[in-house]
Amino acid sequence: xxxxxxxxxxxxxxxxxxxxxxxxxxxxxxxxxxxxxxxxxxxxxxxxxxxxxxxxxxxxxxxxxxxxxxxxxxxxxxxxxxxxxxxxxxxxxxxxxxxxxxxxxxxxxxxxxxxxxxxxxxxxxxxxxxxxxxxxxxxxxxxxxxxxxxxxxxxxxxxxxxxxxxxxxxxxxxxxxxxxxxxxxxxxxxxxxxxxxxxxxxxxxxxxxxxxxxxxxxxxxxxxxxxxxxxxxxxxxxxxxxxxxxxxxxxxxxxxxxxxxxxxxxxxxxxxxxxxxxxxxxxxxxxxxxxxx
Amino acid sequence: xxxxxxxxxxxxxxxxxxxxxxxxxxxxxxxxxxxxxxxxxxxxxxxxxxxxxxxxxxxxxxxxxxxxxxxxxxxxxxxxxxxxxxxxxxxxxxxxxxxxxxxxxxxxxxxxxxxxxxxxxxxxxxxxxxxxxxxxxxxxxxxxx
Numbered sequence: 506x507x508x509x510x511x512x513x514x515x516x517x518x519x520x521x522x523x524x525x526x527x528x529x530x531x532x533x534x535x536x537x538x539x540x541x542x543x544x545x546x547x548x549x550x551x552x553x554x555x556x557x558x559x560x561x562x563x564x565x566x567x568x569x570x571x572x573x574x575x576x577x578x579x580x581x582x583x584x585x586x587x588x589x590x591x592x593x594x595x596x597x598x599x600x601x602x603x604x605x606x607x608x609x610x611x612x613x614x615x616x617x618x619x620x621x622x623x624x625x626x627x628x629x630x631x632x633x634x635x636x637x638x639x640x641x642x643x644x645x646x647x648x649x650x651x652x653x654x655x656x657x658x659x660x661x662x663x664x665x666x667x668x669x670x671x672x673x674x675x676x677x678x679x680x681x682x683x684x685x686x687x688x689x690x691x692x693x694x695x696x697x698x699x700x701x702x703x704x705x706x707x708x709x710x711x712x713x714x715x716x717x718x719x720x721x722x723x724x725x726x727x728x729x730x731x732x733x734x735x736x737x738x739x740x741x742x743x744x745x746x747x748x749x750x751x752x753x754x755x756x757x758x759x760x761x762x763x764x765x766x767x768x769x770x771x772x773x774x775x776x777x778x779x780x781x782x783x784x785x786x787x788x789x790x791x792x793x794x795x796x797x798x
Numbered sequence: 799x800x801x802x803x804x805x806x807x808x809x810x811x812x813x814x815x816x817x818x819x820x821x822x823x824x825x826x827x828x829x830x831x832x833x834x835x836x837x838x839x840x841x842x843x844x845x846x847x848x849x850x851x852x853x854x855x856x857x858x859x860x861x862x863x864x865x866x867x868x869x870x871x872x873x874x875x876x877x878x879x880x881x882x883x884x885x886x887x888x889x890x891x892x893x894x895x896x897x898x899x900x901x902x903x904x905x906x907x908x909x910x911x912x913x914x915x916x917x918x919x920x921x922x923x924x925x926x927x928x929x930x931x932x933x934x935x936x937x938x939x940x941x942x943x
Contacts, residue, residue: 547823549826656891719853
């Protein structure tokens, strides 16, 4: 143990690692800020859509749409798991894969025909390792999922749902609650359930506004329902991207701190070993001098 | 909700101007004040001037014009519009400024789509949708010249 040179080598390599993790932390922070901006830009859209739906329901219109009604018999279900393309982000991918597998097993027991779809290389590899091959695998969703990309997916799901090739769609993703809290969430996106589920209670004293609907409330409803599904799916992707960056930021921060501690400890050991060696050499010298007398 | 409070306290209330907000799921494309907006509704164009009655409409593919004459022009890809308290909120999947559309590319895509074979109602409908989107883009570009 007391080889100063070996200790110094280790210390140097840890210093390098610290540099890398520190840089990764900075990159993750920058990416997180961008992803966060995108996510908050999207909330402006969702807020307005929710409001529109609220105004629409206030007209006393019977809200019914094939996407809103659960099927009596669920024969075909799809599970979509959103993971990251890259690792080094703490328990992010692991937690998602664990939750995804659990849900996948449940689904397999409940539903005769199931299909697995995974976004993110880590998830694909994780499921493959456990013997589950995804029917569709997406790796093109990086930290900036665009609406057009998600729209393609959403349109396919909608089409499948309406033509009876899909009765249920579950999504496993990392939900963004706050900067300090993200949780694995399993949500059923199809059937949609309710439209304005996340709408807040409105002030009953607020003036009622009589809207004119062009061309008709039904026609608008027909369009609103698929749109809110798409927006929800898009939100899942955005949340997942933000959470990934936060997870990486936290993981890299603790890695950097850890490396700092390790360097301190190694420096102490190194200094002790060096001092020990000097002392023993001195003792040798003194011993030699004594012997010559 | 918040949007109502925002709009009623806004200066556009009495100034005889409209506030136009164009949002897509990705970003807020535009937040401007103007005196006139022309919207591409599902079944025809609609002009909105200040003090318009509250309205919710379904949008088609077409051109959003802001201001009279040489105003800003956007290509709007469907969605909804809500007019209340002199605030026009446009919710759409895509909003592209007319100056950023490329005429030759659009023409190419139309030509490409026309050569694509489509079998079955779904594919036909999909092709028809893309075609009408491209054609609307083309109209916007040519109009903007």
